[in-house]
Amino acid sequence: MHSADRRQSADEQSRKKGGARGPSAGSAYPAPVERLIVELGRLPGIGRRSAERLAFHLLKASTDEAMALSGAIADLKRSVRHCSVCFNLTDTDPCAICGDTRRDRSKMLVVEQPKDLIAIEQTGMYRGLYHVLMGRLSPLDGVEPEDLTISALLSRVDDALKNAGGEPIGEVILGLNPTLEGDGTAMYLHDELAGRGVAVTRLARGLPTGGALEYANKAVLADAIEGRQSMQ
Numbered sequence: 001m002h003s004a005d006r007r008q009s010a011d012e013q014s015r016k017k018g019g020a021r022g023p024s025a026g027s028a029y030p031a032p033v034e035r036l037i038v039e040l041g042r043l044p045g046i047g048r049r050s051a052e053r054l055a056f057h058l059l060k061a062s063t064d065e066a067m068a069l070s071g072a073i074a075d076l077k078r079s080v081r082h083c084s085v086c087f088n089l090t091d092t093d094p095c096a097i098c099g100d101t102r103r104d105r106s107k108m109l110v111v112e113q114p115k116d117l118i119a120i121e122q123t124g125m126y127r128g129l130y131h132v133l134m135g136r137l138s139p140l141d142g143v144e145p146e147d148l149t150i151s152a153l154l155s156r157v158d159d160a161l162k163n164a165g166g167e168p169i170g171e172v173i174l175g176l177n178p179t180l181e182g183d184g185t186a187m188y189l190h191d192e193l194a195g196r197g198v199a200v201t202r203l204a205r206g207l208p209t210g211g212a213l214e215y216a217n218k219a220v221l222a223d224a225i226e227g228r229q230s231m232q
């Protein structure tokens, strides 16, 4: 099953559950307030009590303020998509990085998530392109190669026309998180890339094991890019 489908069915399940203890199940709130509390409560790190607090904040806020929030959410879902080349989040296609002719388009740095890309961009140390996998391999959780953007990655390596600017890739830099699953994904990609005529390197091991790229400090990340090592 595709991961998006799994998410969809998980959403449906939680919606059903939410519905069961919705207004009809004895909520003291008017239905629109209860609905907002339920929706806010789906956000990561927001429990029922926080959701109530946010809902009451929005009730007290001016109409303009509340509509600015709902407008920002609507705009986000309308205009932000994944770059068709590298899968970075973007409101243009290709994204600003793939479209930048001053960047070195022969280099591709592979990361798990868009937020890893942002962490690396903030170091200012890397001027090549990226490829966002949209996750990492995790056989135990049922995340298989076809659930990630690996086939698009290999297409970019095999066919220069699939890469930004039609330029051939010369080096693939694996920038996965230093976790068991990140390492497993790096090994899988290394094996897939063997014999395709590209150099495969990985970020230097300055990153703490088990840590996450997005939380590494700039200097450590910059060293990891500078000191990247060839994978044998």
Ligand SMILES: [Zn+2]
Pocket: 083, 084, 085, 086, 087, 088, 094, 095, 096, 097, 098, 099
């Ligand atoms: Zn892109």
